[in-house]
Each structure stands twice: as C-alpha cells, then as structure tokens.
Ligand SMILES: Nc1nc2c(ncn2[C@@H]2O[C@H](COP(=O)(O)OP(=O)(O)OP(=O)(O)O)[C@@H](O)[C@H]2O)c(=O)[nH]1
C-alpha cells in the first residue's frame with residue numbers, strides 16, 4: 758500500500774483546494790509557473806495536496822496556462838471572476854466540495870512539508886465542533902492559505918463576501934478557529950517577490 762492510499766483510506770473525507778489566480782504583481786510574473794528545483798510551484802504544491810487528499814481542485818481564471826503541467830488527480834475549477842482575491846476564489850472552490858473538511862493551499866508555498874500537513878490531518882477528528890477552521894497562527898494573525906476549513910462554513914463565507922468582505926483575517930475574526938501547532942515557521946514561507954525567489 759502506498760502512502761497515498763493509506764492516507765486516503767484513513768482520511769477519505771478530505772478535499773484540497775489550491776488557489777492559482779492572483780495578480781503576482783510583486784513578483785512581476787505568474788508565481789504558479791516559477792520553477793523551484795526545476796519544478797513549477799503550482800505542480801509542486803498540487804503533488805503535496807494529492808498526497809493529502811483524494812480530490813484536488815485548482816481554482817483559477819486561466820487553466821489554459823497550466824495545461825502542460827503534470828497534475829495527477831487534479832481538476833480545474835474555472836473561476837467566474839478575475840482579481841476578486843483569494844477569499845472569493847476559495848468560496849468558488851468550496852461550493853464544489855463534498856467532504857466535511859477541505860485543505861486550502863496557496864500556490865506560492867515552496868517550503869510546504871507533506872509530513873506537517875499529514876500530522877495536522879490526523880488531528881482533524883479532534884477539532885471542536887464549533888470551530889469552522891483549523892489554522893496555524895503567527896504574529897500577523899492566522900495563516901489562512903495553508904490550513905483546513907469545514908465545508909459548512911460556506912453560507913457564512915458567502916454572506917461575508919456579499920457584504921463586500923474580501924479579507925480572510927476579518928472573516929476569521931467572526932468565528933471560532935482552532936490553532937494548529939507549527940513545528941517550523943519556514944514551511945509557510947511565501948514566495949511573493951523576486952527577492953523571496955532568489956533566496957530559495
Ligand atoms: N483563484 C484565485 N486565487 C487567488 C486570487 N488572488 C490571489 N490568489 C492566490 O492566493 C495566493 C496568495 O496570493 P498573494 O500572494 O497574496 O497575491 P497575488 O495576487 O498572487 O500577488 P500580489 O499581486 O503580489 O499580491 C496565491 O496562491 C494566489 O494565486 C484570485 O483572485 N483568485
């Protein structure tokens with residue numbers, strides 16, 4: 758039995774959503790296609806997502822850009838709107854999810870560690886019923902783009918968006934969120950600028 762199938766047996770109730778639709782204005786080119794160790798970032802993140810969840814959705818307004826990547830078990834969700842930000846992209850992906858929990862990932866996380874994600878997944882059964890999400894926390898607030906959400910948060914997320922909300926931090930302030938222990942903060946390194954990329 759491979760690691761993947763062991764995991765999917767144990768945690769079949771997990772879907773992953775990978776966001777690939779930002780402006781990449783600080784980077785000046787699409788971050789999803791930047792190669793780290795010869796592998797495009799989106800492909801790298803999607804492989805890790807596929808090792809954690811049975812279904813992986815890539816939410817993007819431009820799937821044609823990524824058609825030459827190797828993305829096993831990944832399905833594109835074509836975003837209806839462009840440049841509405843990650844919260845709106847997440848809501849569009851979440852509307853397709855059938856499992857109780859979803860793992861949300863940005864595409865610009867070059868240091869993602871599958872072992873840490875798998876450790877978190879093993880704890881999901883212990884998350885209190887009142888929590889709508891389980892996320893790592895740092896000095897600037899929650900890390901919303903590398904963590905877990907309950908599917909049932911969709912109605913309140915849509916309410917927040919329909920009232921003009923676009924900030925994960927503001928949305929999460931309204932709800933109960935469980936803290937995930939982060940063994941290594943480097944894992945959440947966000948590759949936003951050419952300097953970030955060069956430092957890899
Ligand atoms: N699907 C989708 N993903 C988005 C959207 N905006 C941001 N993202 C994703 O969210 C993650 C974090 O994006 P950021 O690094 O904050 O923003 P960005 O717009 O990509 O880059 P900047 O223009 O430099 O801020 C990345 O995986 C982006 O691809 C969007 O409107 N739709």
Ligand SMILES: [Mg+2]
Pocket residue numbers: 863865947948949
């Ligand atoms: Mg970023």
